[in-house]
Amino acid sequence: MRPSPLMGDQDKMTPQTASSAPDAQKPQTLSGAEVLMRALDEQGVEVIFGYPGGAVLPIYDALFRQNRIRHILVRHEQAAVHAAEAYARSTGKVGVVLVTSGPGATNAVTGLLDALMDSIPLVCLAGQVPSSLIGNDAFQEADTTGITRPVTKYNYLVRKPEDLAPAVHEAFAIARSGRPGPVLIDLPKNITVGNAPYAAASQTTARVAKRMPEPDRDAVKRAVAAMKKSCRPLFYIGGGVINAGPEACANLRKLVKLTGFPITSTLMGFGAYPGSDAQYLGMLGMHGMYEANLATHGCDVLIALGSRFDDRVTGRVDAFSPDSFKIHADIDPSQINKIIHVDQPIVGDAGRIITMMIEEWESQPAYGHQTELAAWWEQIEAWRALDCLRFSQDPAPDAIIKPQQAIRRIYELARETKRETYVSTEVGQHQMWAAQYFRFDEPNRWLTSGGLGTMGYGLPAAVGAQVAHPDALVLDIAGEASTLMNIQELGTIAQYRLPVKLFIINNHYMGMVRQWQELLHGSRYSESYSDALPDFVKLAESFHARGLRATRLDELDDTIRAALAHDGPVVVDLCVTEGENCFPMIPSGAAHNEMILGPEQEERGAKVTREGMMLV
Amino acid sequence: MQQETPGSAVISLLVDNESGALARIVGLFSGRGYNIQSLTVAPVDELGMQSRVNIVTTGTPADIRQIKAQVERLVPVSRVVNLTAEGPHVAREMALIKVVSSGEPRTEALRIAQAFRARAVDTTASSFVFELTGSTDKLDSFIELMRPLGLVEVSRTGVAAICRGPQTIQSL
Numbered sequence: 001m002r003p004s005p006l007m008g009d010q011d012k013m014t015p016q017t018a019s020s021a022p023d024a025q026k027p028q029t030l031s032g033a034e035v036l037m038r039a040l041d042e043q044g045v046e047v048i049f050g051y052p053g054g055a056v057l058p059i060y061d062a063l064f065r066q067n068r069i070r071h072i073l074v075r076h077e078q079a080a081v082h083a084a085e086a087y088a089r090s091t092g093k094v095g096v097v098l099v100t101s102g103p104g105a106t107n108a109v110t111g112l113l114d115a116l117m118d119s120i121p122l123v124c125l126a127g128q129v130p131s132s133l134i135g136n137d138a139f140q141e142a143d144t145t146g147i148t149r150p151v152t153k154y155n156y157l158v159r160k161p162e163d164l165a166p167a168v169h170e171a172f173a174i175a176r177s178g179r180p181g182p183v184l185i186d187l188p189k190n191i192t193v194g195n196a197p198y199a200a201a202s203q204t205t206a207r208v209a210k211r212m213p214e215p216d217r218d219a220v221k222r223a224v225a226a227m228k229k230s231c232r233p234l235f236y237i238g239g240g241v242i243n244a245g246p247e248a249c250a251n252l253r254k255l256v257k258l259t260g261f262p263i264t265s266t267l268m269g270f271g272a273y274p275g276s277d278a279q280y281l282g283m284l285g286m287h288g289m290y291e292a293n294l295a296t297h298g299c300d301v302l303i304a305l306g307s308r309f310d311d312r313v314t315g316r317v318d319a320f321s322p323d324s325f326k327i328h329a330d331i332d333p334s335q336i337n338k339i340i341h342v343d344q345p346i347v348g349d350a351g352r353i354i355t356m357m358i359e360e361w362e363s364q365p366a367y368g369h370q371t372e373l374a375a376w377w378e379q380i381e382a383w384r385a386l387d388c389l390r391f392s393q394d395p396a397p398d399a400i401i402k403p404q405q406a407i408r409r410i411y412e413l414a415r416e417t418k419r420e421t422y423v424s425t426e427v428g429q430h431q432m433w434a435a436q437y438f439r440f441d442e443p444n445r446w447l448t449s450g451g452l453g454t455m456g457y458g459l460p461a462a463v464g465a466q467v468a469h470p471d472a473l474v475l476d477i478a479g480e481a482s483t484l485m486n487i488q489e490l491g492t493i494a495q496y497r498l499p500v501k502l503f504i505i506n507n508h509y510m511g512m513v514r515q516w517q518e519l520l521h522g523s524r525y526s527e528s529y530s531d532a533l534p535d536f537v538k539l540a541e542s543f544h545a546r547g548l549r550a551t552r553l554d555e556l557d558d559t560i561r562a563a564l565a566h567d568g569p570v571v572v573d574l575c576v577t578e579g580e581n582c583f584p585m586i587p588s589g590a591a592h593n594e595m596i597l598g599p600e601q602e603e604r605g606a607k608v609t610r611e612g613m614m615l616v
Numbered sequence: 617m618q619q620e621t622p623g624s625a626v627i628s629l630l631v632d633n634e635s636g637a638l639a640r641i642v643g644l645f646s647g648r649g650y651n652i653q654s655l656t657v658a659p660v661d662e663l664g665m666q667s668r669v670n671i672v673t674t675g676t677p678a679d680i681r682q683i684k685a686q687v688e689r690l691v692p693v694s695r696v697v698n699l700t701a702e703g704p705h706v707a708r709e710m711a712l713i714k715v716v717s718s719g720e721p722r723t724e725a726l727r728i729a730q731a732f733r734a735r736a737v738d739t740t741a742s743s744f745v746f747e748l749t750g751s752t753d754k755l756d757s758f759i760e761l762m763r764p765l766g767l768v769e770v771s772r773t774g775v776a777a778i779c780r781g782p783q784t785i786q787s788l
Contacts (some may be wrong), residue, residue, distance in 0.1 A: 145636055150647050154691040157635060174691060206685035207632070207691055337678065 033062035039168035053100025055127025077490035079460035081111020096543030102140030117451025121180035134372030153181030161196035173206035215348030224360035230301035231372030239268030242308015262406035275439025290388035297592040306350040319591030424461035426482030429511035456485025490543035540571035632692035654774030717766025
């Protein structure tokens with residue numbers, strides 16, 4: 001009988017084991033857990049975020065008996081993954097997570113999908129019951145590879161000791177190559193307890209970077225030729241540029257300066273281009289800037305770099321940037337023509353493509369549409385003059401603080417400290433306001449859950465960023481509802497004395513839900529009121545953090561300053577007006593030129609259609 | 617984008633013969649709402665390290681391109697070819713068809729089987745099991761003809777496909 005295909009115990013990456021390596025005098029006897037530690041060390045791992053349990057005890061024992069890799073004990077496995085995501089996002093390294101079998105692994109699922117959606121490189125090590133018990137409904141058994149298959153870039157169940165080290169090396173290679181993503185390794189306890197051979201990364205072959213060719217020079221040539229012909233161009237960049245690294249971001253600046261074209265960014269692309277630069281129009285999309293969205297709608301050449309035409313960006317697809325020649329550079333071929341049909345695709349690393357674009361821009365005939373470009377800028381400046389983020393804050397000292405005011409002041413006062421600053425957010429209105437008011441001049445400083453929109457992301461993300469950057473200022477801009485989803489991480493923050501500043505924009509509502517209910521569901525605020533909230537100041541104190549509160553306008557700045565100046569963790573309860581809506585807003589099912597503006601901006605936009613309601 | 621008409625396509629993959637590879641492919645199809653009309657899998661190299669998967673799916677040409685691009689992202693998948701788009705290919709499947717009847721319908725079933733070059737691989741006084749190999753269309757029409765003649769059970773393999781001429785899945 002032939003071996004059962006695809007189901008059996010296939011040995012497909014047997015390495016040359018350490019004992020056969022020329023430099024090995026005698027075969028070392030290592031346990032699987034020790035092999036794991038050694039492989040992680042070889043991969044340059046400095047920190048693991050994790051939570052112990054029965055199936056990973058051998059790994060925790062090996063961790064205990066070494067001192068090269070640090071372990072951060074979180075309070076929930078989901079938080080371990082978000083912390084590792086922020087660690088990865090803020091350093092450019094691969095984040096590492098360690099969880100136990102069963103509930104440990106299932107708790108990690110949300111974080112893994114979050115990392116997959118936002119292209120964050122992670123390796124998640126999960127314990128598993130011994131191989132002999134797999135399939136027996138053993139205590140804390142879960143079909144972890146089955147459950148995590150759709151939420152990871154790749155996953156493994158290590159079945160043989162000799163597969164362990166190669167799996168770890170390949171997992172890191174897969175996580176960081178191409179479009180980065182999370183990889184999970186399921187480790188049965190008998191594999192970590194028993195002996196296993198070590199194999200160095202150089203002795204194993206990783207199946208990665210397959211079909212990752214150099215970007216097609218002719219495609220870049222045609223793209224740049226279209227850019228040269230454009231009168232109303234626009235760069236539309238995303239997280240792919242940040243993933244391409246700091247050099248890619250530096251070259252993006254060069255390219256944008258060279259062309260003089262305007263540039264807009266997705267939520268994931270903040271800091272790839274300096275937010276304070278005049279050519280930067282801010283974020284585009286559902287809560288994007290008026291000028292950025294109208295420029296997207298009106299441009300004649302759209303240059304998408306490392307962005308994926310997400311539905312939050314495009315609005316109604318058939319009305320998205322209707323008259324433009326679209327160039328789309330992405331490392332993942334499956335993103336090309338997925339949502340928006342593009343005229344000039346370029347597959348490859350954003351950094352390489354930007355470099356090639358610079359070369360082509362300089363070698364092709366000079367740009368000849370300066371007059372038209374100047375007119376385009378004039379138009380953009382006219383849109384910008386509308387000042388779409390303007391809001392009216394009652395100036396009375398005892399006035400209730402508007403959430404926009406709170407977030408804008410956090411940004412301005414944090415900037416005054418001139419410290420290296422990392423900002424995480426939860427998900428909702430506060431996230432969008434933070435996206436609107438915060439501007440980043442450096443990549444890797446903005447940590448937010450973009451694709452998945454995971455409430456509870458921000459506090460553990462702040463943990464990860466602060467662990468990676470102990471001397472930096474780390475802020476979590478939070479809502480009172482989101483932050484309660486992972487509030488237990490105040491325990492982690494206390495244990496490691498992480499001076500994270502948690503700013504809770506407290507409007508007593510799941511604000512974005514409330515806003516949509518107001519706009520789409522006849523102001524029927526079904527289950528969106530945050531009832532029975534804790535006293536966040538006392539909550540902070542019970543977790544050994546400082547608790548502060550501002551309820552009136554004249555307390556706002558002093559409270560923020562006190563929080564920023566405090567040398568330790570702070571929770572700030574900023575009590576804000578309850579019914580504020582986040583504008584501008586492209587209602588679902590509408591086009592970019594059908595934005596709803598705030599009450600301050602008089603032009604009122606489109607009505608939400610019934611088809612739009614289905615789009616969420 | 618202009619409306620493109622949906623049609624069916626035969627996609628052939630070479631995949632590493634590892635645990636969960638098939639689940640990964642099938643999960644991608646179900647997770648992204650793609651259709652699988654038929655699926656065949658078997659190891660095809662000497663060492664049994666690689667399997668070939670043939671999938672018949674439906675969609676607009678843009679859908680099929682997206683399916684191909686998504687499948688190509690999977691780590692164990694080393695080659696993906698849309699045989700329908702790549703030009704002439706042979707796509708065949710095999711069916712076992714059980715007919716239970718007597719008298720005139722039984723004779724008629726045997727006559728039609730001969731016309732189709734189906735082989736009777738099991739014969740009893742009251743039944744035949746016919747083995748028929750050919751294109752999906754041919755199998756469909758044979759089964760339709762057997763329906764009034766006592767058809768009781770059908771077992772089909774799904775499509776195995778290969779491109780015509782000296783080209784291979786590796787060289788396409």
